Amino acid sequence: xxxxxxxxxxxxxxxxxxxxxxxxxxxxxxxxxxxxxxxxxxxxxxxxxxxxxxxxxxxxxxxxxxxxxxxxxxxxxxxxxxxxxxxxxxxxxxxxxxxxxxxxxxxxxxxxxxxxxxxxxxxxxxxxxxxxxxxxxxxxxxxxxxxxxxxxxxxxxxxxxxxxxxxxxxxxxxxxxxxxxxxxxxxxxxxxxxxxxxxxxxxxxxxxxxxxxxxxxxxxxxxxxxxxxxxxxxxxxxxxxxxxxxxxxxxxxxxxxxxxxxxxxxxxxxxxxxxxxxxxxxxxxxxxxxxxxxxxxxxxxxxxxxxxxxxxxxxxxxxxxxxxxxxxxxxxxxxxxxxxxxxxxxxxxxxxxxxxxxxxxxxxxxxxxxxxxxxxxxxxxxxxxxxxxxxxxxxxxxxxxxxxxxxxxxxxxxxxxxxxxxxxxxxxxxxxxxxxxxxxxxxxxxxxxxxxxxxxxxxxxxxxxxxxxxxxxxxxxxxxxxxx
Numbered sequence: 150x151x152x153x154x155x156x157x158x159x160x161x162x163x164x165x166x167x168x169x170x171x172x173x174x175x176x177x178x179x180x181x182x183x184x185x186x187x188x189x190x191x192x193x194x195x196x197x198x199x200x201x202x203x204x205x206x207x208x209x210x211x212x213x214x215x216x217x218x219x220x221x222x223x224x225x226x227x228x229x230x231x232x233x234x235x236x237x238x239x240x241x242x243x244x245x246x247x248x249x250x251x252x253x254x255x256x257x258x259x260x261x262x263x264x265x266x267x268x269x270x271x272x273x274x275x276x277x278x279x280x281x282x283x284x285x286x287x288x289x290x291x292x293x294x295x296x297x298x299x300x301x302x303x304x305x306x307x308x309x310x311x312x313x314x315x316x317x318x319x320x321x322x323x324x325x326x327x328x329x330x331x332x333x334x335x336x337x338x339x340x341x342x343x344x345x346x347x348x349x350x351x352x353x354x355x356x357x358x359x360x361x362x363x364x365x366x367x368x369x370x371x372x373x374x375x376x377x378x379x380x381x382x383x384x385x386x387x388x389x390x391x392x393x394x395x396x397x398x399x400x401x402x403x404x405x406x407x408x409x410x411x412x413x414x415x416x417x418x419x420x421x422x423x424x425x426x427x428x429x430x431x432x433x434x435x436x437x438x439x440x441x442x443x444x445x446x447x448x449x450x451x452x453x454x455x456x457x458x459x460x461x462x463x464x465x466x467x468x469x470x471x472x473x474x475x476x477x478x479x480x481x482x483x484x485x486x487x488x489x490x491x492x493x494x495x496x497x498x499x500x501x502x503x504x505x506x507x508x509x510x511x512x513x514x515x516x517x518x519x520x521x522x523x524x525x526x527x528x529x530x531x532x533x534x535x536x537x538x539x540x541x542x543x544x545x546x547x548x549x550x551x552x553x554x555x556x557x558x559x560x561x562x563x564x565x566x567x568x569x570x571x572x573x574x575x576x577x578x579x580x581x582x583x584x585x586x587x588x589x590x591x592x593x594x595x596x597x598x599x600x601x602x603x604x605x606x607x608x609x610x611x612x613x614x615x616x617x618x619x620x621x622x623x624x625x626x627x628x629x630x631x632x633x
Contacts, residue, residue, distance in 0.1 A: 157429040158197060164536050164575035168350040169197070175349055178202045178259040180278055181268035182230040184215040184329040184410075185294055188338030188582060189268060190238055191218065193245075195430045195578035196346065200246035201238070202262070203231045205269075206253050215331045215410050220437075220455040241436040256281040264288040264345050270295070270324040279304070279319045288348045288358075292341050293321035296330030297381050298366040299337035303344045303358035311360055318362060331410035332593065335403060335586025336365045339611070340618055342579040347613070352537065355614060363618050367590050368602070372609060373619040379602040382593075384411065388459075390596050391415040393493050395469055395512065396502030397445040398422065399431040399576060400532050403585025404500055405449055406434070409457040411593065416453070417463045417496075418446045421485045431578040469493075469508060490515045493527065498595055500588055501531040506558040513544065513552045517631045520546035528595045528604075531556070532584045536577045537613040539584035542605075543591050544632070549606040550625070551632035556608060583611050 161167055175198045179186050182205040193201055207230045213219050216230075218237050231249030238247045250258055254277050259265060267278045270293045282289035282304060292301035300321055304314050340363055347356045368377040390413050394401055397420035408416050422445050424435050434452045435445070446464030453462045467486035470476060476487055493499055493515065501512050512529055519525045529544045531552045544552045553559050587609050594604040607622035 156426040159427040159430075160573055160576045161196070161430050161536070163573065164352065164577070166350075166352045167575075171350045172196055172198045172346070174199050175264065175345075176200045176202075176262045177264045177266065177345060178204060178262040179266050179268055180204050180254050180274060181271075182207050182216075182234060183268065183270075184217075184331055184334040185268040185292060185299075185338055186234075187216050187218045188334050188586075189266065189341050190234065191241070191433045192338060192342040192578045192582050193345070194238055194242040194436065195433060196342070197242055197244060197430070198345075200248070202248045202250055202259060203234055204250045204252055204254055204258060205231050206251055207231075209233075214328060215334065217331075217406055217410060217456045220452070221458060237437075241433065254278050254281075256285070260285070262287060264290070264348060266290045266292070266341060266345070267319075268292055268341075270321070270327050270329065272320040272322050272325055275320050276316065279314075279316055283314060288345075289319075290341055290344055290358075291319040291321065292337050293324035293327075294329050294333035294337055295324055295327035297333065297368050298364065298375070299333035300324075300362050300364050300375070301337050301341055301344070301359060302362045303348065303360060305348060305358045305360065308357065308360060331407055332367065332586050332590045333365055335407060336583055336590065337363075339579045339581075339583030339586065342582070343613060343618075346579070353614070357616070359616070359618060361616065365619065367593070370603075372605070372621055373617070382597045382602070384593065386596060386598055387412045387593075388414045390497045391495065392417070392592070393496040393499045394418045394502060395499065395508060396420055396504065397449045397464070398428065398502065398504065399578070399581035400502035400534065400585045400588070401445075401449065402432045402434045403582050404502055404532075404588055405453050405462075406456065407586055407589035408592075409453045409460055409462075411589065412457060413460060413596075415461045415463070417465060418449055419465045419467060419469060419488055420445045421466055421468045421480075424448060427573065431576055431581050433578070465492075469511060471511065494519070494525070496527060498528045498530065498592060500592065501529060501552075502585075506561045509552060509558045513558070514631065516544065516546055517551055530588050530592055530595070532588045534576070534580040534584050536575050536580065538611060539580040539587075540608045540610045541584050541587040541591060542608040543595065545595070545604070546632065549632075550628045554629045554632055555622075555626045580611060580613075587611070 235249035286306040289304040450462040450464040467488035
């Protein structure tokens with residue numbers, strides 16, 4: 150079934166104060182065509198902004214690195230990257246006006262833009278685009294990343310505190326000439342797209358753009374500070390690891406993209422849901438083709454194999470349960486297949502991307518009991534999002550508090566069969582992009598031999614309310630009887 154371009158926006162339109170009319174009339178210019186641009190542009194197709202221009206003069210000169218939108222399509226050498234991006238993004242959302250301009254930044258090319266976003270690691274480009282934005286009083290964002298860290302800052306001419314922005318804050322000279330990595334690109338891209346939205350309209354009176362630099366740093370124990378505490382580890386061990394991802398929806402999409410780019414050896418998705426039009430605003434892998442009414446696990450594995458054919462992606466159509474009796478009558482009526490928890494025994498880590506507390510508690514109990522009864526340790530990573538906030542937590546049995554002790558899922562209200570209900574909760578793309586990427590950043594540390602750098606012991610969080618956006622819970626969670 151072809152995409153319904155109206156119902157695909159249903160989930161974000163449900164959020165109080167959401168203003169799709171403003172997005173429909175917005176003109177965004179992205180400068181750069183690297184991985185950071187790929188994540189930002191992908192999220193913008195989900196929000197469905199009116200028009201996007203991509204300005205860059207890069208050409209293909211080999212195998213793309215972390216530029217996932219190209220999939221495995223054969224691209225002629227010396228072809229302009231922006232022209233290929235234009236065609237791909239137009240396929241993902243046919244209601245948007247998308248253009249590629251093969252050029253270095255020239256102000257005259259983008260004078261009709263509402264928001265200008267420089268995503269390069271080129272201080273010269275940033276200087277030209279920043280000066281143009283300040284002179285023309287255009288909303289402006291500057292972001293850069295390398296393989297382990299990233300940063301962003303915004304200029305809002307409507308903010309009286311930014312009447313005299315310092316150009317040096319927007320240059321990010323420490324990233325000059327560095328290759329852009331997947332995980333920092335995803336984390337920073339989520340914050341960039343959130344700032345684009347909040348510059349165009351606000352969901353609450355206290356919102357503002359990030360007028361001070363925001364950092365993400367996988368080599369920092371605090372994660373959101375620029376100073377390194379560790380050296381980067383060799384990532385060659387990924388190819389020998391086996392990961393289970395529970396849930397192939399919004400978080401699962403961005404987790405899957407990052408796992409493909411990391412080159413994890415074997416990734417298995419477990420999900421029993423069918424793709425609907427309303428998924429497409431935040432589940433971008435289902436936008437490449439006519440995927441509506443197909444099984445999520447079938448489509449996500451097909452697309453991810455194209456992004457990285459060297460990774461073995463598998464999909465299991467089913468629901469994780471303790472036994473057949475745990476399936477509800479409604480599940481049985483739909484023919485949902487049970488997948489026993491014992492199937493997870495051989496995996497090196499489990500990433501929980503479900504959308505209700507029950508599946509999280511089931512997985513939390515399983516890995517806890519496994520250590521107690523068989524001295525087997527399987528790390529569990531868990532993510533959750535709302536339109537404004539999100540969190541990522543890691544549980545390594547025997548080392549830190551369990552997911553329930555960290556986040557209190559057992560005290561949350563139960564919502565039966567949320568994916569099949571008519572009263573879907575609001576959901577947007579950028580928090581899922583951010584949290585999915587944060588989860589994979591922690592996974593890269595969990596998988597490292599001997600874990601030379603510890604993954605977090607307490608939840609990471611992203612919040613649209615805080616000026617700093619990101620944080621790490623500093624008070625260690627009290628352990629319960631399950632994880633003592």
